[in-house]
Amino acid sequence: MKTDIILCGVGGQGILSIATVLGEAATASGLQLKQAEVHGMSQRGGDVQSNLRLSTEPIWSDLIPKGQADLIISMEPMEALRYLPYLSPEGRVVTASKPLVNIPDYPDLADIIAELEALPNVSMMDIETVALENKVPRGANMVLLGMTAPFLGILTPEALRAAVARVFAPKGEAVVEADLLAFDLGLQASGK
Amino acid sequence: MSIRKLLLGDEAIALGAIHAGLSGVYAYPGTPSTEITEFIQKDPVARERGIHSRWCTNEKTAMEAALGMSYAGKRALVCMKHVGMNVCADAFVNSAVTGVNGGLVVLAADDPSMHSSQNEQDSRFYAKFAMVPVFEPSNQQEAYDMVAKAFTLSEELKTPVLMRVVTRLAHSRAAVELGEAHAENDFRPSEDRGWVLLPAIARRQYVKLIEKQPQMEEASAWSAFNRLEKEDADLGVVACGIAYNYVKEALSADPARKASILKLSQYPLPAGALRELAASCREILVVEDGQPVVEQDVKALLGAGYPVRGRLTGDLPRTGELDPDSVAASLGVKGAAGLPAAKTLAARPPQLCPGCGHRDVYKALNEVAAEYPGARIFGDIGCYTLGALPPFRALASCVDMGASITMAKGAADAGLFPAIAVIGDSTFTHSGMTGLLDAVNDGSPLTVVISDNLTTAMTGGQDSAGTSKYEAICTGLGVDPAHVRVVVPTPTNIPEITRILREEIAYKGVSVIIPRRECMQTLKRKKK
Numbered sequence: 001m002k003t004d005i006i007l008c009g010v011g012g013q014g015i016l017s018i019a020t021v022l023g024e025a026a027t028a029s030g031l032q033l034k035q036a037e038v039h040g041m042s043q044r045g046g047d048v049q050s051n052l053r054l055s056t057e058p059i060w061s062d063l064i065p066k067g068q069a070d071l072i073i074s075m076e077p078m079e080a081l082r083y084l085p086y087l088s089p090e091g092r093v094v095t096a097s098k099p100l101v102n103i104p105d106y107p108d109l110a111d112i113i114a115e116l117e118a119l120p121n122v123s124m125m126d127i128e129t130v131a132l133e134n135k136v137p138r139g140a141n142m143v144l145l146g147m148t149a150p151f152l153g154i155l156t157p158e159a160l161r162a163a164v165a166r167v168f169a170p171k172g173e174a175v176v177e178a179d180l181l182a183f184d185l186g187l188q189a190s191g192k
Numbered sequence: 193m194s195i196r197k198l199l200l201g202d203e204a205i206a207l208g209a210i211h212a213g214l215s216g217v218y219a220y221p222g223t224p225s226t227e228i229t230e231f232i233q234k235d236p237v238a239r240e241r242g243i244h245s246r247w248c249t250n251e252k253t254a255m256e257a258a259l260g261m262s263y264a265g266k267r268a269l270v271c272m273k274h275v276g277m278n279v280c281a282d283a284f285v286n287s288a289v290t291g292v293n294g295g296l297v298v299l300a301a302d303d304p305s306m307h308s309s310q311n312e313q314d315s316r317f318y319a320k321f322a323m324v325p326v327f328e329p330s331n332q333q334e335a336y337d338m339v340a341k342a343f344t345l346s347e348e349l350k351t352p353v354l355m356r357v358v359t360r361l362a363h364s365r366a367a368v369e370l371g372e373a374h375a376e377n378d379f380r381p382s383e384d385r386g387w388v389l390l391p392a393i394a395r396r397q398y399v400k401l402i403e404k405q406p407q408m409e410e411a412s413a414w415s416a417f418n419r420l421e422k423e424d425a426d427l428g429v430v431a432c433g434i435a436y437n438y439v440k441e442a443l444s445a446d447p448a449r450k451a452s453i454l455k456l457s458q459y460p461l462p463a464g465a466l467r468e469l470a471a472s473c474r475e476i477l478v479v480e481d482g483q484p485v486v487e488q489d490v491k492a493l494l495g496a497g498y499p500v501r502g503r504l505t506g507d508l509p510r511t512g513e514l515d516p517d518s519v520a521a522s523l524g525v526k527g528a529a530g531l532p533a534a535k536t537l538a539a540r541p542p543q544l545c546p547g548c549g550h551r552d553v554y555k556a557l558n559e560v561a562a563e564y565p566g567a568r569i570f571g572d573i574g575c576y577t578l579g580a581l582p583p584f585r586a587l588a589s590c591v592d593m594g595a596s597i598t599m600a601k602g603a604a605d606a607g608l609f610p611a612i613a614v615i616g617d618s619t620f621t622h623s624g625m626t627g628l629l630d631a632v633n634d635g636s637p638l639t640v641v642i643s644d645n646l647t648t649a650m651t652g653g654q655d656s657a658g659t660s661k662y663e664a665i666c667t668g669l670g671v672d673p674a675h676v677r678v679v680v681p682t683p684t685n686i687p688e689i690t691r692i693l694r695e696e697i698a699y700k701g702v703s704v705i706i707p708r709r710e711c712m713q714t715l716k717r718k719k720k
Contacts, residue, residue: 011542023365027198036364037200038307039223039652044575046542060441062364062434065516067528081534089531103540104582111536119531 002055003154004064006083009075010100011043014141019050025155025163026054036062045102047079054154073148076100077112092121094148098128123147125189131182139182146186195370201361204332204368206231208339213374215266216244218254221651222273223308224362225301229271237373249657250622251276255283262296265380267343274302277318288322289397291350293382295343299355301362304482304513314482319354323401325408326459327355328433332366345411349404358481361434409460417457420465425450428473432456432480438519439479446525461489470494478502481514543578549709550576552681553643554584556689567610572596574616575650576643594623597640601631604638610697617644621658631702632670639696640704645711653714666704675703
């Protein structure tokens with residue numbers, strides 16, 4: 001069994017924290033893992049992505065071949081669209097709906113949302129507002145991870161939740177509680 | 193019980209080096225190599241042992257210091273991005289002639305597809321040029337294991353060893369099984385006269401280097417990192433470094449497609465294994481990330497009559513990094529169909545951070561440059577290279593570390609006015625100081641802007657070698673102190689900065705303007 005994930009967003013949005021939690025959960029569950037990250041120039045407000053491959057069997061390539069990703073997890077709606085050729089037709093997009101507009105030619109948001117809604121499997125939510133309204137302003141990425149949890153297959157939501165607690169433990173109890181709340185909000189939004 | 197740890201390729205190299213008895217890492221930050229030195233700086237064993245890990249001013253000083261540590265009998269590691277090899281090439285090539293005492297491993301992190309670079313040169317060419325062995329790991333575990341082998345081979349053959357990785361391995365994480373931490377070498381300075389490369393000695397040393405070549409090839413032939421995987425197949429694949437993973441990924445997706453594989457992770461090319469592969473098949477495909485180094489070697493070894501395919505024949509793209517899709521296509525393996533590309537999509541290039549001082553520098557520069565029809569701003573390597581992109585579009589050039597000052601000088605020599613150079617603080621000490629001295633000695637009419645954010649920002653905020661020394665360096669090199677001007681780049685100070693720029697452009701000699709304000713990223717980290 002394997003799950004191939006493309007994590008994406010804009011430099012500085014915290015996609016590597018999501019990757020860290022997924023990596024921790026995968027390691028604790030005894031899975032094989034490869035995770036290709038982006039460091040360097042693109043982190044300065046440009047598009048960033050990370051290829052995360054989880055499997056019960058040995059993994060060869062660090063990069064996911066086209067058409068094989070099971071999930072695209074995106075912190076930004078237009079960025080979710082960037083990697084569609086990598087998504088399997090049975091795959092799912094889990095994305096934030098609120099755009100990050102830092103370029104002059106950002107497309108019409110309605111067109112982006114329409115294109116996302118036309119996909120076979122998509123989960124979309126304004127994670128930033130959900131995080132703000134529930135007083136966990138820094139937890140938007142964990143809301144997104146919670147939304148993704150029911151669709152991961154290879155990892156249970158419980159294993160992910162436990163990994164959230166372990167990864168943020170060094171930052172103190174308050175941070176752990178906030179991130180767990182954010183995670184649960186996302187999980188509930190996905191109807192689980 | 194063995195310990196497994198999730199490590200970036202870079203981190204696996206760092207830990208492999210520490211466990212191999214490293215005594216010093218010498219490096220200048222450069223994507224994708226930076227995390228190696230950063231890991232060693234933070235590692236508890238390295239700290240307890242007092243392993244040298246402070247950043248160097250540039251790759252040449254790093255390479256030479258490492259060679260000195262090797263001379264003293266200790267194991268030393270030099271790390272850099274591929275273009276750093278150009279900077280340290282003099283020392284690197286000659287270190288093959290002197291030979292080494294303690295093990296010396298030179299790590300070059302190549303960046304095919306130029307994710308954060310200005311070219312995609314292949315460091316394996318440097319190893320051929322210098323005639324030293326190369327290790328090229330296919331995965332994180334090999335990266336960890338290889339460092340110890342590279343040090344051992346370096347000491348056995350008394351030669352520096354190049355270890356080459358590419359971005360995808362440097363910045364990809366996987367579980368690595370760790371071994372034991374070995375002790376450092378004893379302090380035992382060399383007694384050999386071969387280090388003095390006077391022509392008479394250098395000629396003898398060069399003969400020695402030539403005589404080591406068969407041993408290097410022998411080491412490749414017996415290397416545990418090279419392996420011939422034979423199948424009953426017409427196609428033979430030479431798979432170098434991480435290309436091996438893409439080949440295995442493609443072949444495992446299509447069990448009907450058979451190929452024999454020569455997995456290659458240690459060079460020089462083992463000619464015996466290659467001939468064995470060639471004899472068992474009808475054609476060979478060379479799959480390598482970077483430039484067609486091995487493809488050319490394979491062609492030369494097998495002769496014109498034997499079909500060899502690869503990047504040179506167009507079976508694989510001539511430029512850019514390999515990926516599982518391009519490799520699958522070259523093997524005739526059909527890929528899966530993904531969703532169609534999106535219609536609503538815009539490019540999102542990187543940009544200067546909100547509030548960054550470089551922004552104010554460019555705002556002021558553009559305002560003043562607009563007053564002179566012939567003005568050109570010569571750029572350099574760092575975050576501030578992003579000043580070439582909208583909204584600033586300020587830069588006429590960006591070539592290599594330090595070239596802003598020297599190109600502006602040459603253009604000024606040719607009559608260009610005003611010639612303005614923009615260089616960062618770390619880039620200035622890396623390679624800008626010598627160019628400034630040339631300009632001072634020539635009395636060139638030049639305006640140099642050292643945009644000082646008190647850090648090496650582009651690579652993540654490493655210490656900058658010249659912090660708090662810039663005024664002293666510039667006046668020490670002979671710039672008139674009255675024309676070394678320090679400003680604080682903020683939106684409210686733009687009128688002052690533009691006034692100073694106009695004054696210094698009017699001055700017919702070398703002036704240096706130092707806009708100084710802390711990087712927003714390092715400031716944010718401190719506040720956390």
